[in-house]
Amino acid sequence: MAKFFDIFKKKKKEDIEEEINEQEEEVYEEIDVVEDEIAEGEEIGKANEDVLKDDDLMEQEDSEEKVDFFTKLKQGLAKTRKGMTDKIDSMLKSYGKIDEELFDELEEILITSDVGVETTMEIIDNLKTNVKENKIKDPIDVKKYLKQEIKDTLNKVDVDRKLKIEPSPAIMLVVGVNGVGKTTTIGKMACNLRKDGKKVLIAAGDTFRAAAIEQLEEWANRANVDIVAHSEGSDPAAVIYDGIQAAKARKCDVLICDTAGRLHNKKNLMNELNKIFRVVEKEYPEATKEVLLVVDATTGQNAILQAKVFKEVCDITGIVLTKLDGTAKGGVVIALQSELNVPVKLVGVGEGIDDLQNFDPESFVEAII
Numbered sequence: 088m089a090k091f092f093d094i095f096k097k098k099k100k101e102d103i104e105e106e107i108n109e110q111e112e113e114v115y116e117e118i119d120v121v122e123d124e125i126a127e128g129e130e131i132g133k134a135n136e137d138v139l140k141d142d143d144l145m146e147q148e149d150s151e152e153k154v155d156f157f158t159k160l161k162q163g164l165a166k167t168r169k170g171m172t173d174k175i176d177s178m179l180k181s182y183g184k185i186d187e188e189l190f191d192e193l194e195e196i197l198i199t200s201d202v203g204v205e206t207t208m209e210i211i212d213n214l215k216t217n218v219k220e221n222k223i224k225d226p227i228d229v230k231k232y233l234k235q236e237i238k239d240t241l242n243k244v245d246v247d248r249k250l251k252i253e254p255s256p257a258i259m260l261v262v263g264v265n266g267v268g269k270t271t272t273i274g275k276m277a278c279n280l281r282k283d284g285k286k287v288l289i290a291a292g293d294t295f296r297a298a299a300i301e302q303l304e305e306w307a308n309r310a311n312v313d314i315v316a317h318s319e320g321s322d323p324a325a326v327i328y329d330g331i332q333a334a335k336a337r338k339c340d341v342l343i344c345d346t347a348g349r350l351h352n353k354k355n356l357m358n359e360l361n362k363i364f365r366v367v368e369k370e371y372p373e374a375t376k377e378v379l380l381v382v383d384a385t386t387g388q389n390a391i392l393q394a395k396v397f398k399e400v401c402d403i404t405g406i407v408l409t410k411l412d413g414t415a416k417g418g419v420v421i422a423l424q425s426e427l428n429v430p431v432k433l434v435g436v437g438e439g440i441d442d443l444q445n446f447d448p449e450s451f452v453e454a455i456i
């Protein structure tokens with residue numbers, strides 16, 4: 088029976104791995120589809136509506152009492168908690184003793200919550216060892232050890248999660264495919280930095296679509312920061328060049344640069360980003376540099392694949408994971424952290440101005456488990 092279960096388990100893992108490989112092959116195609124949809128204007132209307140929603144929220148923001156940070160995070164992660172923790176709780180309650188089958192079920196819940204196959208295996212292996220060493224007998228107590236194991240996994244990346252913007256001047260290059268929330272994130276970051284007393288300038292380096300430039304201009308207005316923009320189709324590196332000259336002339340603390348999110352193939356992406364990086368190296372060698380990759384949590388494993396592609400073509404120094412509130416796939420943070428070895432610095436847990444938070448592993452684990 089155990090042997091049969093092992094074969095079944097192996098088969099299941101193979102299936103999941105095969106599925107991920109297929110997804111990897113499809114990642115460029117999917118990105119093309121997203122771009123086509125954007126070109127057709129389907130996303131533009133929605134994005135504009137949402138931007139207006141954000142606008143209202145920003146206006147209300149000062150008058151409203153701020154919900155405390157942890158409550159907001161918990162609210163945002165409600166779907167993940169429901170999808171992952173509620174399942175873990177009821178599963179553990181259904182067991183009278185701790186056995187292999189319990190760990191198998193736990194493994195399945197983590198994998199289906201987008202924690203990733205590799206990361207899940209590691210967590211389960213360590214968990215088994217800890218449970219054995221600590222002579223744990225009650226299945227309910229496994230949760231405490233699981234929680235610690237996830238915290239340890241998230242803390243493996245021993246780096247500063249604060250945005251690298253000191254010493255001033257600083258330049259932040261924001262990369263990521265279209266639709267993941269780059270514009271919104273840039274707008275929110277600009278607003279927060281300005282409120283922190285920083286002089287901020289935005290460079291609209293995503294020249295692929297006129298709507299992207301306009302959207303960013305609206306955000307710059309709302310955030311009350313300046314923006315440097317060229318017309319649609321112009322050279323992104325030229326926009327960044329002008330942005331740098333303007334940041335120097337206006338003595339800005341932080342220059343936030345949007346970049347095009349096209350990812351038709353690795354070579355194109357590499358060429359486009361490398362050109363921008365060369366301009367930054369040459370024109371702004373004194374600036375503190377941050378390369379932020381924005382990925383969308385709702386895309387689950389695809390977010391990890393995108394992060395891997397970007398990591399191959401540029402030195403990402405931090406990740407922003409958006410839309411954690413709209414998904415039960417919050418476990419993707421754990422996989423991102425463990426498989427990419429790049430710190431998740433910010434998480435988006437809603438569309439409001441306060442919904443871009445610094446990522447804190449402790450609060451995250453407390454909010455989901």
Ligand SMILES: Nc1nc2c(ncn2[C@@H]2O[C@H](COP(=O)(O)OP(=O)(O)OP(=O)(O)O)[C@@H](O)[C@H]2O)c(=O)[nH]1
Binds near residue numbers: 125134138266
């Ligand atoms: N729920 C939720 N929605 C978000 C979050 N971040 C961004 N969004 C929404 O995601 C949509 C896409 O965001 P954009 O900022 O336009 O994405 P982008 O990557 O700049 O996309 P392009 O402009 O098409 O390149 C918008 O409707 C945003 O309001 C978040 O953390 N939570």
